[in-house]
Amino acid sequence: MAFSPALARLIDAFRVLPGVGAKSAQRMAFHLLQGERAGGAKLATALAEAVEHIQHCQRCRMFTESDYCEICRNERRDATRVCVVESPADVMALEQNTDFRGHYFVLMGRLSPIDGIGPEELGLNILRARLADGPVEELILAVGATVEGEATAQYVAELAERYGASVTRIAQGVPVGGELEYVDAGTLSQAFSGRRPL
């Protein structure tokens, strides 16, 4: 049986989400149409607004609909400590599981020469401008313990040292090959407090 065009489009649209195949997409579509029309309308509005207005913070590259994100605008946070992470999910993980109250810089990836991902792609010009511009006393590298994470850490550390920032890297606890987003809270908290100079 073929779905009506609008239904087929809806099911197809859900498949853009990670982990959603044809079956789950169909289940989601039916669920919305059967008893959740109001919720569906809310979802549609939220989605439309988000994709139209959410951009990257001009200072840390975190998602925000303003020029600067909440964290960068918060004057009670310590701007002399900047924690470099690979993804927005890492920021959330650190915010929830550590007592860090400095600023962040989100790379949105990691250095990977074979994939053609270099300093430009990671927005390092923004980080460098920040190092040149304001007093960054400590740059904390909270990147994954992967080969690419290692390459990223080394490169960013060298860059930061040129501007007189002391560089630390979160230590034990992050499994080799691990991505921060998936590390459990206890491990992450311990790794964060165990950071050491390079």
Next chain:
Amino acid sequence: MRVDLQPALVLHRRAWRDTSFIVEAFTREHGRVGLAAKGARRAKSRWRGLLEPFSRLDLSWAGTGELYTLRDINYVTRYTLAGNTLMGGLYASELIMRLTARDDPHPPLFDTFEALLQTMAGGAPAIVALRFFERDLLEELGYGLTLTHDALDAPIEADARYRYEPESGVWPMATVASNEPSVAGATLIDLAEGRLTQRARLREARDLLQAALAPHLGSKPLKSVATLKAMQQFADTRQPLPRTDDH
């Protein structure tokens, strides 16, 4: 096809779907293979962290077509590279990905690659180790440089200078214009004998090997080389903004 516990070195891996990796592995007896490592990115996967580049593993896989399914991993060791050797390892991995075909075995090249990772992990400078790797890679793929004799079959003389031609080899030069690329006989001899130490000769050897590799790489430059250049340029650029106090 089913292969059990084949010696392998991980060249590259990229995220695939939500929880998996596609791994590019260089194996000793089956050459380069593409392997789907299903579920390897799950938090609780027993393969987590094993499929990092420069890992020496024994791999079992099965399947047909472009992509096999990884079935088992026996961890042997991992070569830990840092700084220049890390970048060198990535460059060497990309060379193998570009210059070997899938399922085309090159056991001596496997050994050469492992020896490269081993020496670099032991602290040998990448700039030297990579030159011998490139020399041996060309040799094992059938594009070897003749380093003991010139194109006219005369023995290389240390004091003479030579011009490299991709098709025919090195030609003795009667006179050398300053802007013309040329290589000293001594450099060719050092490269053949595996003892490059002097800076000027290292640079000549690098240029020579680059010229020898170029025809096989075609018009598409290696991504790692382009990115490393960008990294170098970025690091060398002066700070883009002057210090200001107005915000």
